[in-house]
Amino acid sequence: MTKKMQLLQLKFPARAEEMCTVRQKLREVLGTCSKSESTINCIVLAVGEACMNIIQHAYGSSEKGDIVLEVEKLGSDMIFRLRDFAKHKTCAKEMQSRPLDELRPGGLGCHIINEIMDEVQLIDCEKSCGNVLQMKKCLSPPKGQTG
């Protein structure tokens, strides 16, 4: 049976100014799991977009709170879990990509997350405050390549 390994647990204030440090820590962890700079860049981008959604839409301008980022490795899968404690309940529709033929600023974050990650799932936490978003990315290289 494949053992689940926790690689990172990080609690930080949901503020744009925190994101540079969060990305740096995530990059360090990912560097131990993948040699591909491009894969690491993509994952850091997707997790950053998910944090930004929490900052802008879950907490918004009127509420302050924290984000907890957990990173786990299960075989070749990397699991990224983001928990917030906002009053706003994020629904699945909010995580959908918008049509790209509609050229307008904004609304690209969910598209980026869905393109990069293999699985994106809101975990039901109806009884408690906040939201949990789980994203999964398989690090197995495509056939014929080494990762």
Added chain:
Amino acid sequence: MESSLKSEKGYDLLLLSGEVDLQYSPKVREKILGALRQGKPLLIDMESVSYIDSSGIASLVEGFQTAKSAKLPYGLLNISDPAMQVLTLTRLDKIFSLYTSTEQFSQQL
């Protein structure tokens, strides 16, 4: 993130470097729109952009739309690999005019 605006012959050149994220994208948006308000074509050098997220991309899109309305040439120069990854993911690499030299941009003014 750092940015600086240089006036070149017939156009403005905006140099961006570092991480263009939610913290800095409002500043980038202001720089882009402020430059376009001067009524000159704008070229944005992205060679030293190490990270850009959807908020930074939104600033570039807003600049693109503003330039298009004002019929001003608008382009992106020497896009770094991390920035190109994001443009490709969002398929904006097919929308923006991309350049690999300032001469290329100057020629079409």
